[in-house]
Amino acid sequence: MTALLGLLLLGLLLSTVAPRLLARARWVEREPVLGLLVWQCLVVAVLLCCALSLLLATSAALPELRVLLFSGAPHGVEAAYGLQGAEGWGRLCAALLAAGGLQTLLALTREVRSARALRDHRHAELAHRAPELPASIASWRKRRRRRERLVVLENVRPEAWSLPGHGSRLVVTTGALQQLTDRELAAVLSHERGHVRARHHWLSQCAQALATGFPGVGVFSAFRDQVGELVELAADDRAARRHGRTTTALALAELNLGRGVFGACPPGLAQSPRRVDRLLAEQPRLSVRRRLHLTVAALAAPASVLLLAAAPGIAALF
Incomplete structure (x- = not known):
């Protein structure tokens, strides 16, 4: 049971202490892409702790599964984990961890379905406001449209956003075309293109699902909040590298006079x-x-x- 207890303690440590240290780190804003990687590795480590703990706890509770799990292991490896005689603790831990795993899957499923429904609705609304050209007219642009489509909407308010997914769209309004210079408009499109090509919507959906499924777990709520901010900073940096920091900053300010938000993120994000x-x-x-x-x-x-999960088995070999 040493490995099981160690995994549970490590998961608790990673989900409480590590997020606080990472949230206070000053380097994250300077390297948002690296910050996203660190947060993802932290969350993956917490989820691995839960998954491996579930496997060991279920093996302790079910001798049949334990025999199957260690069927090809060398002599002494199974005994090194100390799972025999721990059926009671195994059942309790397995039940709690299995409930958490089921809740995660349900939350992720709900978030994916909700995001897909919202995205389909926005695509349908966009198609209604800006219908596609007939195939005979637009056939020469077929290859380009498969990669991405730029849509211009009639609206005096300067706005720009992206619709990810199959047949992704970059949307700008006529107000943005009138208010922004060519370089500023290119920076805006580069920002939104960065969101689409980096699949930021997938990361945001996973973060939202974990935070919704486990509202009391600080690491998941912090992950959601940090992802919402860091994906914007990463897209800003992408635009700044291609079109200059000053141009990107001016475009950001021009688009958000009176709004406080860049692109299509929710207010306050x-x-x-x-x-x-x-x-x-x-x-x-x-x-x-x-x-x-x-x-x-x-x-x-x-x-x-x-x-840590493999340590008892490795130690038994020597």
């Missing part, structure tokens, strides 16, 4: 003044060595979970 200040500050990126160290540390979180 990412405040534009802070992002404009960040772009204009031009803080240097972290050194390559520092980024490498942080990447290794991020990958070490899920690796340590796997090592």
Whole structure:
């Protein structure tokens, strides 16, 4: 039972202490893509702790599963895990962890269905407001449309957003075309294109599903909040690298006069003044060595979970 208790304690540590330290880290805003990687590795490590704990607890509760799990293991490996005689604790842990796993799957399913329904509704609404050209007229643009489609809507309010998924759309209004310069418009489109190509909507859906399924678990709510902010910063950086930080900051300010939001994110998710200040500050990126160290540390979180789970069996071989 040492491995099972160790996994539960490690999962508790990763889900309480690590998010607080990461939320206070100042380097995250300078390296949002790396910050997203670190948060994802942390969440994967917590989920691995739960999944492997469920496997060991179920093996302790069900001798048949234990025999199947260790059927090809060398002599002494099964005894090293100490699962025999722990049926009571195994049933309790397995029931709690299985309930959590089922809740995760249900929350993720609901979030995916809800997001898909909303996306289909927005695609249908967009098709109604800006119908496609007949195939005979638009056939010469067929290859380009498969990659992405730029749609212009009649609206005096300057806006720009993206619709991800199959047949992704980049949408701008005539107000944005009139108010933005060519370079600023290119920066806006690069920002939205970054969301689509990096599949930020998938990451946001998973983060929202975990936070909804486990409202009392701090690591999942912090993950949702950080993802909402970091994906915007990452898209800002993509636009700034291609079109300049000043141009991107001006486009951000022009689009959000009176709104406080860039793109199609929900209000309050990412405040534009802070992002404009960040772009204009031009803080240097972290050194390559520092980024490498942080990447290794991020990958070490899920690796340590796997090592802890395999430790009794490895020790039994020596």
